[in-house]
Amino acid sequence: MSDITIVDIAKQAGVSIKTVSRVINREEGVGPATRARVEDLIEKLGYRPNVSARSLSSRRSYLIGVVFMRVGAYHYVGEVQVGAMRACRRAGYHMVIEQVDDPGQARGPGLEQALKAGRFDGLVLTPPVCDDPEILAIIEAQGLSYVRVAPDRDFGRSPYVFMDDQQAAHDMTARLWDLGHRRIGFIDGPADHGSARRRREGYMTAMAERGARVRPEWIAPGDFMPLSGLEAGDQLLGLPEPPTAIFAANDSMAMGVLSAASKRGLSVPGDLSVVGFDDGPLAESSWPGLTTVHQPIAEMAEAATEMLIEGFGDPRFRSRTAARQLDYHIVERGSSTSR
Amino acid sequence: MSDITIVDIAKQAGVSIKTVSRVINREEGVGPATRARVEDLIEKLGYRPNVSARSLSSRRSYLIGVVFMRVGAYHYVGEVQVGAMRACRRAGYHMVIEQVDDPGQARGPGLEQALKAGRFDGLVLTPPVCDDPEILAIIEAQGLSYVRVAPDRDFGRSPYVFMDDQQAAHDMTARLWDLGHRRIGFIDGPADHGSARRRREGYMTAMAERGARVRPEWIAPGDFMPLSGLEAGDQLLGLPEPPTAIFAANDSMAMGVLSAASKRGLSVPGDLSVVGFDDGPLAESSWPGLTTVHQPIAEMAEAATEMLIEGFGDPRFRSRTAARQLDYHIVERGSSTSR
DNA sequence: AACGGCATAGACAACGTTGTCGTATCGTGG
DNA sequence: CCACGATACGACAACGTTGTCTATGCCGTT
Structure with a gap:
């Protein structure tokens, strides 16, 4: 236990405890020589202020x-x-x-x-x-x-x-577009979730800016859980003209889409590109690794x-x-x- | 801010602060009537002892x-x-x-x-x-x-x-055996990892008890990361007589095995059973869900x-x-x- | 009636720090 | 050379609790 207190430091330095306190808290009103002496002593004895006493006194x-x-x-x-x-x-x-x-x-x-x-x-x-x-x-x-x-x-x-979820989703969508994808599906998050809404809007905006008409069936509902991603992916891939890329509003659902693709014997990214949002551990550990938006959490x-x-x-x-x-x-x- | 202190309680209850302290700390030496009165007051005023003071005094x-x-x-x-x-x-x-x-x-x-x-x-x-x-x-x-x-x-x-990792791995292996599997592969963890070693031993023991000869090529090296599971799975499935079940020493690697199976067009669990160890979030979110050992972390x-x-x-x-x-x-x- | 013992309770000093205020000491301008 | 303000430091009282020691009342026992 750290048994040395401010009193020990004060005694050895030949100053009052208040002066030591001042040094600890970087208050002014201490001469450079005194300050150095006290600091050395603190260092030497490995003194650490007792936090309970400190907070009791200082609130x-x-x-x-x-x-x-x-x-x-x-x-x-x-x-x-x-x-x-x-x-x-x-x-x-x-x-x-x-x-x-x-x-x-x-x-x-x-x-x-x-x-x-x-x-x-x-x-x-x-x-x-x-x-x-x-x-x-x-x-x-x-x-x-x-x-x-x-x-x-x-x-x-x-x-x-x-962070700007909407702009991020916008960028990701633009990225898929630039890779040549035109039919881009989106898997939504829970209805009351603000981030999910913003991500969807980013997707919509990017598509609209490029003159793409987003067909209603390209947007599948989801709830951020992997199973919903599987179902939504299944639904999207079952369309007469299925999307060539699917953007899931989070990584977990993107994982579900990977499963859906594998169920249908589609290879990723050969037959279908899949991207997510979050950059959680799933994104790294999936196979293939998931292209996704990194949130600086x-x-x-x-x-x-x-x-x-x-x-x-x-x-x-x-x-x-x-x-x-x-x-x-x-x-x-x-x-x-x-x- | 909770401005009321032990003094306020003591005053209102007509006792000394020490008595209040005794009530708070469930010490004896307080009459039932006094105790009840103090407790009521504490409840009524929403008093909570100041932790800094407490720890300063009590160490x-x-x-x-x-x-x-x-x-x-x-x-x-x-x-x-x-x-x-x-x-x-x-x-x-x-x-x-x-x-x-x-x-x-x-x-x-x-x-x-x-x-x-x-x-x-x-x-x-x-x-x-x-x-x-x-x-x-x-x-x-x-x-x-x-x-x-x-x-x-x-x-x-x-x-x-x-918890008993070895026994758990033993049980899991026995379980696969009872399902009719005879060629059971195992994916190992890092060499210096105690749990990994114990899990492997559990697998070995269970196999040995059943008179199964574990061929060396059934045990593939891994490092607890998904990629190593993919590679190990690939290796095992590429054997002339591939295992019908693979037991990975953790869930992450089991996920890799799922990917390896899907790469080869094998369906899980139809063509291959896969089990893991940990019961982390991956186990639930994969498709199909992963049979695994739940660690009561x-x-x-x-x-x-x-x-x-x-x-x-x-x-x-x-x-x-x-x-x-x-x-x-x-x-x-x-x-x-x-x- | 006196006494010992127990249950109940309080007085008071810690605990280790910071805040407030007071006091030397020193340099400086008049 | 004095008054004065700044600078550097110290004395002492908080802060809100617990620990230790002591006091009181009451009961049962002798």
Whole structure:
């Protein structure tokens, strides 16, 4: 156990504990010589301030909560954690993760209690938690700062980080077009899902810009799960004039399309190009590898955490509707090729 | 912000703060009437003890660190977190996650600093961190309690939780045998990976018990990645007398085998049965669904966290070589059938 | 009646840091 | 040479809890 305290450092340096405190916190009012002496001692003894004492006194916990819901892909949450962790480390914060299993649980012993315990200097919220009005209300009632990652609405409610799903889908569609594909199918996501909607619109816009008439039967419904991709793919490939390329609104459904193709004995990308959206682990591990849009999830979480930390001390933080946009990019793998 | 403190409760209840403290901590020495009155008041005012003050005074942080390395599957880490979170919630602990990106980083600003800050009542270590001697040394130097999940060696070094990989692989092999398969291929994992070795041994034992001679070419090398599964599958299916069933040492490689089969125009499970190990998200999302061994990852992490929390206060905790074994089960999906 | 023991409760000092305010010391301008 | 402001530092009281020690009341026993 790290038994040395600020008092030990102060004694050995021949200064008061307050001076040591000043050095630790990079406050001014310490002469260069004194500062150096104290810093050396801290280094030498391997002293680390006790975080509990620190937060008790300063009313800051140096703790950031990352709130998420366990839906579908572990991948998303995992990437968020990686990014948030990077930012936390840099700023000397720790990261506590808080899981909300279902909206009802928010008021149970879970989230609310955790928030009330007086921890957390701020929160990073990920979808779909960041769009849950009940949870937002609880958080705001506690007076906590928070930043949202890829929120779907209430953009003015807090700072947030996002990427342009629509433009990304547009680019991907344009890419297929440039490869010579003209009959391009699209597999939609859940109806109430904002990202899914934006992706569909990107597809539609790109097609329209190129003077292509999107036939209604080219757009098949899906729910982001692989099985729905299989069914939708089956449906599209069963058309009298089937598409030569299929753009699924996420990777999982694209995987389903690969299965559908294999069921019909079609080779990918020879007979059919398939592209997805997300660049999750599935995209790499499928065969052939999936051409898809890379979402910078870790980077978005990192940026969000950064914004949060920078905003501490600013009382008007919550109303500052800062937003940061990050870039996607298209990852070319084996599942798409020119016609 | 939760501005009410133990003092407010004490005043309103007409008792001393110490008595309130006793109620909170379920200590004895409080009369039933007093206890009830205090409890009501706590409930009514929504009071939650300030964790910083608590840990400063009690030298307990009510914080548990989950240490992991970001390798391969998000799924594993995700499940670990789910399980550990359950145990933490029950016991009123919070969960801080600490990522070790590579062994070298352990001594960098990352893990060691985090540990020194005097946080963490204990740690839960997951593979492969739990087998890293350097990291274990750092942790032990801090005098921290820890429990390992599925360690691969040094079993006497700390309490741990595990499942019987060998028996599971044995059962799975027996199952294929009972379905009528006689030529059963096996795709191995990385050479230095303990679980992989145990799974192979389970397969070998089961075959041997049934009097089957395992031809060397039935065992193909792999590295737990899907591509290696594809190659190994290709190799096995290219044999003059190809196996009728392939058992891959993990799900990712089993996915590769599915691709290999589809490349050769073989239908699964009609022409070939394929089974895996892990029951990760791939197993559900593949087509056909993968028959596989379900590893109770979340449950193992939960048990480990429980052991950790129960062990607090026991100074000889680390040397208590308690171990808890959890059960696997086989999940039947569409990728295997009788011959 | 006196006493010991138990159940219940409170007073007070930690815990290790930061915030507030006070005080030397020093250089500088008048 | 003095007044004065800046600079560098320290004393001391928070912060909200728990740990330790002590006090009170009540019961049963002798």
